[in-house]
Amino acid sequence: MSVALAAVVGGLFAVGTFLLLRRNLVRVVWGIAVITQAANVYLIAMGGVQAPTHDLVPVLEGHGSEVPQTADPVVQALVLTAIVISFGTTALALALSFRAYEENGSIDVAEWGEEG
């Protein structure tokens, strides 16, 4: 429960949506990227964010030592893969955009719809 986190997630989602609705294909790709970032923050928010201390980092002191209460490692694992995958999807979206431009000679999304 954090207003600041919620505001960032909400704000980024709104920005992403607005970008998705643009006619310029590049901006649509930006929208995807922004929403990906927002989703990552949302996942982190589910784990909860506390004031950073040494103990909170989910890397333990050593084998067999006392286990401190750390930040939620599950959401971090989720986000870690999400970041790498987001690169893949962004790259794919860009490659698609590039091909679409080559085929249509334009990056105006609305224009293609009217043709098809």
Added chain:
Amino acid sequence: MSPELSVVTTAIALPFVGAAATPLIYRWFGERTGYAAAALALVSFGLLATQLGEYGTVAAPWIPSIGVALRFTVDGWALLFALLASGIGVLVFTYSAAYMHGGHNLQRYYAALLAFMGSILGVALAADLVVVFLFWELTSLASFVLIGHHTTDGESRYAARMAMLVTVGGGLCLLAGLLVLSIAARQALGTASFDLATMLANDEAMRSALRDQGLFVPALVLIAIAAAAKSAQVPLHFWLPNAMVAPTPVSAFLHSATMVKVGVYFVGRLRPLLSGPEWTLLFATLGLVTMTVGALLAVASTDTKELLAYSTASHLGLMVAGFGFGAVAGGEAGAFHLLNHALFKAPLFLVAGILAHEAGSRSLDNMSGLRRELPVTAAIAVVAGLSMAGIPPFNGFYSKELLFEAAYEFGHEAGGLAWLYPAVATVASIFTVLYSLKFLAVFFGERRAPQKTVPRPPTALVVPPAVLALGVLVVSAVPQFAVDLIVQGAVDATARGQPEFSVHFPPEHVTPPLLMSGVAIVGGVAAYPVTDRVARAIETVRDSTVLIRPSGWYDRALSETERAGAHVGPLVHTGVLRTYVVWGLATVSALVLAGYVATSASVPAVDGLGVPLIVALVLLIALLAGFAVPTAPSHVAGVLTLSILGFVLAIFYIVASAPDLALTQLVVETLVLLIFLLVLQRLPEFYADLDRFVVGRDVVLSLVVGVMAFVSTLLVSPDPAADPTELARYYVTEAVPEGGGTNVVNVVLVDFRGFDTMGELVVITIAAVSVLVLVTMRTRGETQ
């Protein structure tokens, strides 16, 4: 003695293995694949036969966490059905080898037929609701493939789709019904369970649990719909005659002996669990109506296979009605008739196949007097046909007698309108006699055939129906033998208590059921000279209005759905990206927000920012960067702003105690920036005119989505002071002892959730391959 799990599973798995290996087998055997498949079926039959008398339940765990197991019950009822299916399977495969000679797509044909047989054995023996459902639907799928065997024929495709929609739709009702049962099991047995065997053992507790929760009637109705769809009960009978476009062996196997009996079988299976007044009202009525309607339509048929199809529906009605009555004789009628019907109907279908194969016709009107050319076939048909008509001393007579007895007892006990039941049963039987005679007329009377000479059928076509006709004769001569061998066990399994079952022939004294049989036979024979007039009268009624034809309703529903689809399609599928975005996001937001309102979720009291100041500061910068992206004047400026957002979030990950994320994010952001710049240098700048109205509309949608995300985050993110979730705690404490690593995140990724990580790697690979293909396709000249 309890059954052997390995034997049972082998018997079920063998046909599936055979189905998978069919292409290989076909390569070796060619058209003789049918004999190989028959050998497989024989092995299954033999394996199951070893289990005779060794009744009980065996199980292997499958999904223990929700109590699903590969559980099989071997009892008389299951074994009766399974042995019938595999036994007739042997004969049908043998017959197919000759019948399908020179046909197309034989590999697919045999593979589907084998898979079908395996599914039937599965349904018969399964004692776990989930397993039952799986095999149940598999039979529908296999049937779809087999009905649509002639893929280029429009009629065949139409029939296959109809059978699929009806039976799979019924399957969905079955799923719902089974879930209702498992919910009731939670109260009755203490745990949510799919264990049908335990439910049947505690039927009293299950019934009271169902009644307590008001689920008794829903469960009953859902299962009745499922059974009616599968077993072609009125008004869902219409798919069965259409399914006759399938090759004849398929009709003989699926649509007389096995698949259509699955519904009846399951009704019998659940009879000890659910029978009661509602049960009798529902199933006895359903069965008798089907019996009558099926018999009437069979009389009006002009095609051999159509006649047999309606007759099958009628006889299935007889079995359902039998199980519907609470009397002992009812269960006996259902169980015994399952055996008898399979024995006489399968050879009749095979005879119809011989007629089509040799005389080249399926029309009842232009064939007669064929007994001279086809004496053996005629003899088989006579034996089976008289049994179908219920003429003593053939076996069909015994089971029909039992039904009459059950119906009469019911009428006698309940009185009043309940007398309609025996009356309707008798009337339906008159027509049964009538259409049986009509079918047999093909062999008698003057010689009238579409061809001048009718060649003798090959031995492989005659032997299978002859074996079955022999079975009819054996059961007719010594019914008590069949009863002792297996039918008694089947009756025990489908009734409460231990009814003693014996068949007496000839009857010692005249009883009301005997009189009913007499009326039916005399009436049928007396009406035979005027068959044509009766048939025309039935046709007139049938064709008078489309409203009483369920197939008419089916067609109408289908075309209406298609038309509605044609209307909705262009609305949401415009080819413009924003349409999809708007529909998708608006729907998601509306559903999520509506969900919060419906569950009256309340946002907890907010205390300050909820995060430490430094985190809040970083987040503020991220938010500003985010808002700066849409206002960027050029592509490069926008990408740089996007990168600022990414790098700030990397800092956020640092302060959120996630060093792994921060490292990855930093590096990935660099790469993203690079790839953006690489691509953007090839793309032109583009400035769309900003229409104020459009921008306003977009802002509204964006705000809605933003609010949805805002509320969601508030609702799901935990209190900072709250304890970590059990899952997180588990991973942190078990990381060292279980995974041997101190970096919990990494241990989660590679050890605890390795399978998920593998999935993610596949995603990266797919992305890489897609990019590769997208970019290189042009150089290979694959685009226009």
Added chain:
Amino acid sequence: MKTTARIAVPIILVLAVSLFFQGHNLPGGGFIGGVLTTTAFVLVYVAYGLDYLEAGVLDREVDPGTGIFEHRSVTAYRRTFVLGLTIVVGSGLAGLLLGGSFLAQDYVILHDVPIYHEVELASALVFDLGVYLVVVGGLLTILSVVGAE
């Protein structure tokens, strides 16, 4: 630019490998090691061009006529991620063969090893190697293909 690359690339590569190996116990692992390695390669590309690795480092001849799809380094990257996936699946199957479930992991601690005194050998490292290879292969394929346009 080239000077920077000459100095930075070895450092990045060493860092990436060390991050990969310490991943089980300290921040790092296959994903991070993978992306970092990718940046090292990308730095080489940006500074020297796609053919440099072939011609300059490995001293092979570059056939300029072929398209990017047949380009030797791209083929190598494709092989890399295929190999990575194979390792991942293979390590999972190995777990299955050794009596555990699919992808079951185990570890042993070796004592009395010179210098380190105690070395832990986790089978998860094999899995992580697969992760590393897939990430490097996949991302480099994407980058080099897009970059070549």
